[in-house]
Amino acid sequence: xxxxxxFEISYKKLxxxxxxxxxxxxxxxAKKNYxxxxxxxxxxxxxxxxxxxxxYDWFFLDRHLTSYFKSPLSVAHEPRDTRLTTExxxxxxxxxxxxxxxxxxxxxxNNQYTLKDLFRDKKVIVEGSSTFFEFDEKQFxxxxxxxxxxxxxxxxxxxxxxxAAQKFILEQIKLYRANPDLNFNDFLIRLNKMRYKFEQYxxxxxxxxYTEDNKLGL
Numbered sequence: 001x002x003x004x005x006x007f008e009i010s011y012k013k014l015x016x017x018x019x020x021x022x023x024x025x026x027x028x029x030a031k032k033n034y035x036x037x038x039x040x041x042x043x044x045x046x047x048x049x050x051x052x053x054x055x056y057d058w059f060f061l062d063r064h065l066t067s068y069f070k071s072p073l074s075v076a077h078e079p080r081d082t083r084l085t086t087e088x089x090x091x092x093x094x095x096x097x098x099x100x101x102x103x104x105x106x107x108x109x110n111n112q113y114t115l116k117d118l119f120r121d122k123k124v125i126v127e128g129s130s131t132f133f134e135f136d137e138k139q140f141x142x143x144x145x146x147x148x149x150x151x152x153x154x155x156x157x158x159x160x161x162x163x164a165a166q167k168f169i170l171e172q173i174k175l176y177r178a179n180p181d182l183n184f185n186d187f188l189i190r191l192n193k194m195r196y197k198f199e200q201y202x203x204x205x206x207x208x209x210y211t212e213d214n215k216l217g218l
Contacts, residue, residue: 001090001148001149002087002090002091002094002148003148003149004127004148004153006087006091007087007090007091007094007146007148007153009087010085010087010088010090010091011091011095013088014060014072014076014088014091014092015056015059015060015072017072017076018059018060018065018072018076019056019059022067023065023072026065026066026067027059029066030055030059030063031055034055034058034059034063034189035055047196047199049156050156050157050158050159051157051159051196053155053156053157053158054142054157054158054159054192055157056157057144057155057156057157058157058189059072060072060073060095061073061095061098061100061144062185073092073095073096076088076092077089077092094146094147094148095146097146097147098144098145098146098155099117099120099124099144099145099146100142100143100144100145100185100188101117101118101119101120101142101143101145101188102117102118102119102140102141102142102161102169102173102188102191103115103116103117103118103124103140103141103142103143103145104116104118104140105135105137106123108128108135108137111127111128112125112126112127112128113125113126113128113135118140118169118170118173119173119176119177119184121177124145124152125152126145126152126153126154127151127152127153136160138163139160139161139162139163140160140161140165140166140169141158141159141160141161142158142159142161142188142191142192143155143157143158143159144157159191159192159195160195161191161194161195161210162195162198162206164206164210165194165195165198165206165210168207168210168211169191169210172187172191172212191210194209194210197209198210
């Protein structure tokens with residue numbers, strides 16, 4: 001079984017395969033759609049790395065390629081010029097079972113985080129070795145969690161939401177949990193855009209951004 005370091009190497013290789021050559025146009029269109037109404041993508045922004053990691057996770061795991069009508073993850077084994085190793089196949093299997101949600105930190109100890117998955121209403125223990133920043137325990141955050149050899153790890157994309165938005169987020173999660181016809185991943189994308197609108201428009205009240213009113217077109 002692969003370890004986390006091997007997983008990272010394989011995952012990076014798989015993403016790169018679907019962001020070059022004949023897929024370059026897909027990447028350009030995906031960036032346009034993903035960052036629309038989400039604020040200017042500024043390389044000097046302290047959240048730039050997190051935002052790009054989130055984008056590439058979404059691009060590879062969720063977005064359907066126009067030429068396949070499936071996500072890159074679903075067809076990663078298909079391009080003939082892609083030579084996959086055993087580690088690559090194991091990485092694909094790990095990614096297919098990942099959990100994407102909104103989390104709350106309950107406690108942290110010895111480089112482990114005990115989280116509450118707010119959508120699935122369950123506790124998750126995640127190893128902290130894959131993170132490169134300190135969590136603010138007052139914030140809810142969006143993340144993707146993978147399992148390798150019985151241990152959970154974060155992918156590198158995170159989106160942290162202000163404490164004042166928690167009431168709205170919990171209300172929406174309750175609605176999505178009660179109605180299986182609603183797409184929770186679509187909500188997570190909208191929520192992501194709300195977070196970066198909040199960053200862009202500090203003079204606007206948070207209730208006008210984190211809202212179902214949607215006057216900002218999110």
